[in-house]
Amino acid sequence: MRRDTFLKSLAALAATGGLPLSALAATNVKMMIPANPGGGWDTTGRALGKALQEARVADSVTYDNKGGAAGALGLAQFINSAKGDPHAMMVMGAVMLGGIITGKPPVSLSQVTPIARLTSEYNVFVLPANSPLKSMADVIAQLKKDPGSVKWGGGSRGSTEHIAAAMIAREVGVDPAKINYVAFRGGGEATAAILGANVTVGGSGYSEFAEYINAGKMKPIAVTSGTRLKGINVPTLKEQGINVEIGNWRGVYGAPGITEPQRRALTEMVLAAIKTKAWQEALQKNDWTPAVLTGAAFDKFVDDEFASLRATMVKSGMV
Structure with missing residues (x-):
């Protein structure tokens, strides 16, 4: 999506009262990466940030790495610091679900806003x-x-x-x-x-x-x-001869407490980013398989994944 087209869509939402006029200002995205540098979430978050800028739907992207507890520490910081921020995003995925099941942290994915599944590996x-x-x-x-x-x-x-x-x-x-x-x-x-x-x-x-x-x-x-x-x-x-098959997927969430129009705007930003050359190059370089899912379908996927992972982990003696 071209930046001018994107801004027009934001303007239309703002005109109907569905989006604050501040959304039309320069977009400075804050990307929470709930892991230390060097891993899959870090690579995904920085690749997405680069693509957001190439798509001209973000003027700048800042990154915050907070590793530990399968992403739960970063999730807690994101919940506490980004509430209501329509320009905040957090990388997440199957690892975070598994960590929540085993670690039972005091925070939950239900407190933040699903945006999109991006890749599978x-x-x-x-x-x-x-x-x-x-x-x-x-x-x-x-x-x-x-x-x-x-x-x-x-x-x-x-x-x-x-x-x-x-x-x-x-x-x-x-x-x-x-x-x-x-x-x-x-x-x-x-x-x-x-x-x-x-x-x-x-x-x-x-x-x-x-x-x-x-x-x-x-x-x-x-x-x-x-x-x-x-x-x-x-x-x-x-x-x-070992009957085991399991995949890893990664996605992105928005902040707690954002409105439905703000969620749609973030989703459009992400969808614009993954069409860029920068994102396509990241897919190829990292051997990521595109697995894009948004909206209600992504919500249901996460719920189903929680149930499936929990069943697998119980069967494997992990919980």
Whole structure:
């Protein structure tokens, strides 16, 4: 959407009283990233911010990284500081849902405003390059022998890689409660732990590990997709006899207490951003699959995801 067209739509809303006239001023977007720098949420938030500016629906974007508790710390800060702000956004996704289920924080996604699901991505499990283990079969053999000796490194508790590790354990006959999972606040910390061989096996979105895999610093041993990822020669868990498939999605929410017209305006801004060259380049660079969903369909999706993840996590012994 061209900026002049976007501003005309805002003007129409303002004329009907549905939007404050201040919305017609320069748009300075505040992007809450509820994770430390270097991970998927950070990359997503900054790519979206760049696209918002390229689409000329934002004059500037400021970023606030607040990692911890699977995004719950950032969520709490967003709820407390952004109430009623029509230009505030927060990156979120499946990891936050899982973290809320396991951590039961005093804040909830129901307190903020759904805007859009943006992307989907599958995880990859990797070994440090100098690991004595060479394959997922080796990891499973060690897991069966001594579950606690296998340190799984990844995102916060309740992340998709955490859930996948628990599901893998259950599928191979190991008590999921016995897995030794090391949670990190951001992708940068997890990457450093894997490169330093401080964990046995690491998990994350493929894009976060791609440069290290390509450089031979990490050895990929499995992906969590149903079929092999396009252009990536890494076997799925299912190919290796482990019936586990789980994906990761990311989206964006608006502040608490914004009006329905303000929610629609934010949605239009995001939809304009994802049409830009900058966003398309980010999709390609990070191997993200477009998975755009807005409005009531996104609301229902999040509700359904909460129910599905909770059921999976209960079955895997995580809650």
